[in-house]
Amino acid sequence: MPVLQEFKCPCCDGAIEFNADVQKMKCPYCDSEFEIETLQAYDAELNSQPEDHMAWDTAAGKQWQEGETDGLRIYCCNTCGGEIVADETTGATECPFCGNPVVMTGQFVGSLKPDLVIPFKHDKQAAIAALQNHYKGKVLLPKVFKDENHIKEVKGLYVPVWLFDTDADAHVRYRTTRVRHWSDSNYRYTETRHYSVTRAGGIGFENVPVDGSTKMDDALMESIEPFHIDDAVDFQTAYLSGYLADKYDVSSEESIDRANERIKRSTEDAFASTVVSYTTVTPVSSNIQLQNGRARYALYPVWILNTVWNGQNFIFAMNGQTGKVAGDLPMDKAAFSKWLFGITGAVSAAVLALSYLFWLL
Amino acid sequence: MKRKVLAPLLILMLCMSIWISASAAQTPAYVLDNADLLSQSEEIILEAKLETISNTYNAQIIVATINSTEGMSADRYAEHLYDSKNFGFGADRDGVMLLICMDSRQLRILSNGFANDAIGSYEIELIGDYIASDLTDGYYADAFDSFADQCEYYLDGHINGFPFQWGQNLVIALIIGLVVGLVTVLVLKAQLKSVRRQHRADAYVKHGSMQVTTRSDLYLYRNVSRVRKQNNSSGSRSGGSSRSVGGRSF
Numbered sequence: 001m002p003v004l005q006e007f008k009c010p011c012c013d014g015a016i017e018f019n020a021d022v023q024k025m026k027c028p029y030c031d032s033e034f035e036i037e038t039l040q041a042y043d044a045e046l047n048s049q050p051e052d053h054m055a056w057d058t059a060a061g062k063q064w065q066e067g068e069t070d071g072l073r074i075y076c077c078n079t080c081g082g083e084i085v086a087d088e089t090t091g092a093t094e095c096p097f098c099g100n101p102v103v104m105t106g107q108f109v110g111s112l113k114p115d116l117v118i119p120f121k122h123d124k125q126a127a128i129a130a131l132q133n134h135y136k137g138k139v140l141l142p143k144v145f146k147d148e149n150h151i152k153e154v155k156g157l158y159v160p161v162w163l164f165d166t167d168a169d170a171h172v173r174y175r176t177t178r179v180r181h182w183s184d185s186n187y188r189y190t191e192t193r194h195y196s197v198t199r200a201g202g203i204g205f206e207n208v209p210v211d212g213s214t215k216m217d218d219a220l221m222e223s224i225e226p227f228h229i230d231d232a233v234d235f236q237t238a239y240l241s242g243y244l245a246d247k248y249d250v251s252s253e254e255s256i257d258r259a260n261e262r263i264k265r266s267t268e269d270a271f272a273s274t275v276v277s278y279t280t281v282t283p284v285s286s287n288i289q290l291q292n293g294r295a296r297y298a299l300y301p302v303w304i305l306n307t308v309w310n311g312q313n314f315i316f317a318m319n320g321q322t323g324k325v326a327g328d329l330p331m332d333k334a335a336f337s338k339w340l341f342g343i344t345g346a347v348s349a350a351v352l353a354l355s356y357l358f359w360l361l
Numbered sequence: 362m363k364r365k366v367l368a369p370l371l372i373l374m375l376c377m378s379i380w381i382s383a384s385a386a387q388t389p390a391y392v393l394d395n396a397d398l399l400s401q402s403e404e405i406i407l408e409a410k411l412e413t414i415s416n417t418y419n420a421q422i423i424v425a426t427i428n429s430t431e432g433m434s435a436d437r438y439a440e441h442l443y444d445s446k447n448f449g450f451g452a453d454r455d456g457v458m459l460l461i462c463m464d465s466r467q468l469r470i471l472s473n474g475f476a477n478d479a480i481g482s483y484e485i486e487l488i489g490d491y492i493a494s495d496l497t498d499g500y501y502a503d504a505f506d507s508f509a510d511q512c513e514y515y516l517d518g519h520i521n522g523f524p525f526q527w528g529q530n531l532v533i534a535l536i537i538g539l540v541v542g543l544v545t546v547l548v549l550k551a552q553l554k555s556v557r558r559q560h561r562a563d564a565y566v567k568h569g570s571m572q573v574t575t576r577s578d579l580y581l582y583r584n585v586s587r588v589r590k591q592n593n594s595s596g597s598r599s600g601g602s603s604r605s606v607g608g609r610s611f
Binding site: 171187266326345 | 556
């Protein structure tokens with residue numbers, strides 16, 4: 001059975017978790033606060049003690065059938081002994097029996113260990129408040145959705161992300177035109193001058209993120225960008241305590257194409273912005289060569305909020321670092337018609353009245 | 362003594378009768394159908410209509426048809442005819458004349474004096490377009506009747522103001538309202554969608570890392586196209602600011 005890690009409070013022995021407000025480990029039972037390094041050392045000291053050996057041979061219970069446990073991992077809660085059945089990519093969760101936060105340390109060892117983690121800066125209440133704020137000012141949002149909307153689930157999740165650094169060498173060619181008009185007594189003339197314009201040079205990118213989890217919708221994850229890497233710290237499992245976490249199931253090699261798409265587009269745009277004083281600019285060819293490319297593995301903090309309305313599931317995400325919220329909302333068709341006909345009527349009446357006033361003057 | 366009084370009276374009456382008959386001979390003409398496009402009855406009806414409109418607005422409305430411009434341009438002939446026949450009312454010779462040239466199938470409209478304020482180049486173009494199809498189809502009486510109506514419309518509008526076009530303005534207002542309404546609700550609908558893929562990585566460009574090492578702007582070739590200015594339907598002013606002549610073919 002894989003290894004679980006729980007961080008215990010040195011004061012009361014309660015399960016302790018990372019607190020986003022104080023950026024320390026904080027015991028929810030006795031409110032004691034600890035530096036992460038202190039707890040790591042304390043935990044190592046506890047683990048150095050030899051364990052009791054009391055072996056039992058019990059054949060009770062049925063064995064899992066072959067293939068039945070594919071994609072599943074079974075853990076044992078260190079606090080209550082309950083069996084935790086989790087997905088093969090789950091890296092942190094909570095015990096379904098005692099509710100204590102647990103971290104599957106085996107998911108983050110060796111080559112699977114993330115290079116960086118951005119700790120949560122916003123807590124659950126902030127996520128709920130941000131969602132309510134997300135509803136504001138949306139006049140086509142059904143009123144009952146706001147009033148009757150019950151958030152079904154709020155999860156703090158560390159999403160595995162690949163960060164790509166690279167230097168791009170670009171060689172871009174454009175066909176451009178300059179157009180001039182003039183006329184004499186009989187004809188109107190249009191002169192079009194054609195040019196071949198070339199721009200070449202270099203541009204650097206750092207920490208271009210690509211979602212490394214198939215469970216997380218890529219569009220939703222990109223909608224809450226950017227994450228600021230300045231707040232990132234070296235990975236320690238303690239940061240995961242109290243939150244959910246997944247290890248990546250999309251490799252860095254598989255993520256490269258997505259990073260390339262974004263880098264290529266931005267490179268072309270950056271060099272196109274240097275082609276000025278032309279009437280039209282049409283890219284003909286672009287050659288982008290990436291050098292010094294490297295990928296790093298990081299965990300980004302995201303609050304996921306689920307809500308159900310009219311039998312439809314709505315998922316929202318909040319950037320756990322910046323508080324930016326994204327998630328599509330339903331539309332009130334009756335309100336759409338009401339606003340369309342209302343504005344059409346009001347504007348038409350105003351235009352008619354104005355034209356009548358001008359006629360009177 | 363009695364004969365001495367009667368003689369000058371008789372002379373005066375004679376002079377008056379001569380003057381009245383001379384005046385009758387100079388009764389303004391409204392229809393000059395040299396190309397013989399109208400029947401006798403059509404000519405009488407048109408004459409009466411043009412006279413009524415002319416007297417109402419103090420501007421002589423004339424319809425003239427000719428077979429040939431005698432080597433002159435249609436514009437020039439229109440001015441020549443208007444001046445040689447001394448058309449127009451009052452010192453400024455206020456009037457509007459429609460000239461139909463059958464050899465070149467051209468129509469010309471000339472407005473003079475006060476009438477030029479009401480029917481300028483733009484209105485001449487509109488009237489020309491309005492009656493051209495009837496002329497093309499050979500419905501000359503209908504075309505001249507429409508010309509008279511159009512002159513009355515613009516002269517009356519100039520003097521008394523044009524009537525407010527409720528139907529036309531309502532349609533325009535509804536179109537503007539619908540466009541504004543649609544744009545507004547589509548913007549409001551777009552507010553509900555916030556999940557979008559990012560197509561660029563602009564936020565992750567290393568600050569100050571961009572360097573352009575090659576800048577080449579190579580001139581290849583040029584081409585020039587020309588379009589002849591349209592003069593098929595033209596309006597021109599001549600004789601100072603009090604006259605406009607324009608027209609088109611039919």
